[in-house]
Amino acid sequence: MNRLPLAARRTILLAGCAICLLSIVAVSVNLRTHSQQPNVPSQANKDSLLKFVESSSEVPLKIAGNDSCPFRILQATVKKVSGSDFSRLTGRTTNQATVSTVPEVKLVNTSQQTITAFLLVVRDPQSRTSRGFVQQKVSIGPGETYLVKREHFVNPEKQTIAATNQPARQIVAQPSLASDKYWLQFDGTSDEVFVTVGKVTFSDGATWLIQEGGDVK
């Protein structure tokens, strides 16, 4: 080695360092990939986790733009689980420490008219993502309350059922909390996620539209 010229020794040293650095990067990327893969739980574990989540307490969700709204949100709640429990339950990975379900929302018509349609939206202003639904052809009289269930955010889906000695058949069923559709998977880790009524249509055709500003963003 001592007989090699200085330039050659330096090249060998640099090459050695580069190989070491690349190895460290490869190992760390590999470790990160493995840590993001969800543990696949047994069906019994998954069922018990599902029961645990279903019976867990409701957590309030931030409400915005409620003051001037004729269809006022009385209460909005979600269920929360850790990111690892979310992965065990749904088989999906997440970078979030906690993940929330879509909300259950109780509203009241504070106007003097019947509401015939409305738009409800859950929004993460940080990641500029929104999820919600437009409900048409309803009739909510003045003073009446209306309950939006979690199912309202989730589309019923086709499931195949196979019983012993019977041909497999398809049914349309509401997915359980083990479906990732029940969970808010906004990119941001923001605590600024809120629910609001975006638009209300009355029986006479008049509409109310939310105005941006303050917490409504």
Place this chain on the structure above:
Amino acid sequence: MNKRLRILGLVIGLSLILSAGLGSRNTYACECGCSMVCDNRCQFACSGCSLSEAIESSMECCDGAHAATGDTGPCAVMSAS
């Protein structure tokens, strides 16, 4: 030498500003998807939109979906086949 360095710095600076501008434009492209489900309900999801844009785009999307499918029946769990 100094002049060359200044030109190089200017080119790099302009490139950074241009790429940041283009990047932010791509990030904030407002897109909404929607589908008409049972009970005359239209579910939507939007990304890159302000709240007003999300409401406007989702209403537009849902009006189109409703026009295409017509009214939808109740959400009772039913046998498909």
